[in-house]
Amino acid sequence: MMASVNGGATASGGRKSKTKVKVVVVMGATATGKSKLAIDLALRFGGEVINSDKIQVHDGLDVVTNKVTAAECQGVPHHLIGGVSPDADYTAADFCRDATRAVESVAERRRVPIIAGGSNRYLEALLDDGGEEPAAADAGGGAFRRRYQCCFVWVDSDLAVLDRYIGSRVDCMLDQGLVSEVRPFFRHHDGDYSRGIRRAIGVPEMDGYFRTEAAGALDGDDERRARLLAAAVDEIKANTCVLARRQLDKIHRLQGLRGWSDIHRLDVTEVLRIKVGDGARNPKAQRVAWETDVVSPAARIVGRFLAPVNGVVEGAWDNGKDRFFLMTPKEVVAVPGVCTATEWFGQQPLDMAVMSPSRGFVGLGAAAAAV
Incomplete structure (x- = not known):
């Protein structure tokens, strides 16, 4: 059985299997790097970002709300950033409706929906029948999990740092x-x-x-x-720190709920320590720490989650050639920056499956990799 990323697995006879579309959710307190990680993952896996920050949906105050700039987006499409009147009261029900539509649109184009933001109450409303916002259930909350399978990535940090x-x-x-x-x-x-x-x-x-x-x-x-x-x-600084603690408390509470226990924690502490310490003027040190501590482990987690083949345990996105590598215990390829066959299986790479969001399944083996 083989399928493109979020394309719906198809049996050998052409019959569609009832697989859920896969959605990546990037969580974390304010200032931990959620937006940056979402963009990095989107670049690797052919994704688009759906904002889940209830303030950033409004037009205006780009600096205060820390909206990603066009340069920071690196060409990755973003949804639900701006577009809402500054004076409008954007509710959890509004978010459930708009986020569901955005995810549907991204998935229909066989891209990976990546939800990222700090409004955990709205996120819970989307995934859990309205959560603490019962009115949101009528706007798509709860039905989401029946259609989509989620992978939760949590960017966390030592609070003092x-x-x-x-x-x-x-x-x-x-x-x-x-x-x-x-x-x-x-x-x-x-x-x-x-x-x-x-x-x-x-x-x-x-x-x-x-x-x-x-x-x-x-x-x-x-x-x-x-x-x-x-x-x-x-x-402003004190209230932002209070917000970070409220967001963390919410994540800890969600971990105790059904359907939220498998949240993958990534530690961004060293990255932030470098930024506020002696490495503040050393972009290379910041990049190395970010790739080592955050992006690489996140790519392994998301690669395993997105792999549409039974038994696939690793994957990586190659921006240069518009392709996605899938690796199984018996068909493994080493991907620089993500994993090596030796690290994961103690064996030589034997084969690979190559996917492309624009072309679907490309093929197996070295010939496909050369496409």
Whole structure:
């Protein structure tokens, strides 16, 4: 039996088997690198990213909400980033409806849907009959698992290191124009920060600063301006750290629920430690740690999950030639950066199955690999 990635396995007689479409879910606290990992996996496995951050679905505040840039996307299509009015109340039911449609669209094009984001409550609503959001069940929640098989990848970090990195990231946001970006969202007669994109951390914390500024009390008083801004920034950092802990608590709770026990944890601590330490100006050290600690183990996990052949235990995406290698215990190929036959099976590579998202099944063996 052989099939293309998310193409639906077909028996030798042409009959479609009832296999579920496979979906990769990248989870984790804020600032752990979920978006970057989702992009790296999409590049390797021919995927597209579906955002599950309830704030990033709104238009605006690209710096404050840390939306991926076009350059960071590296050509990987993204769904549910922007497109929703900044003032709209985007609910879990809205997410279930939109995420289901996005996954369907990606799968229909025989690409790999990769859901990534930090809104675990919305993710639970999608997968578990609405979860803590009963209204979401009518919008696709719960039915999702009946149609799709999920692989959960959790990017985690030591909290002390994560806190330091969060502080560094907020400082970078300041350098990128956080204050000027948030200023248009300040409304003198509207202190409600419970709806739309104004819920984003980085907006309500600036309210006191902007109110004082609007009253003219900061004119000519640079010392007070700097003091108020520093206090607002400290609050942004503190609230982001609190958010990270809430997100982790949610993941730990999900691990105890049926259908969530098999969450693969990846430790990004060393990567973040390098970024906030002596390696902050050493991009090579950061890349090596990221590939070694996060991307390579994630690729092994996802490769095993996506492999559509019974018995396949490893796979890797080759961007250069638009192909996907599948390896079984008896048909193994070494793939640089992902695994070697010796590491996994203690034997020489014998054969390979080669897949392509645009061409489907290419063939077996060296001849197919040369395509």
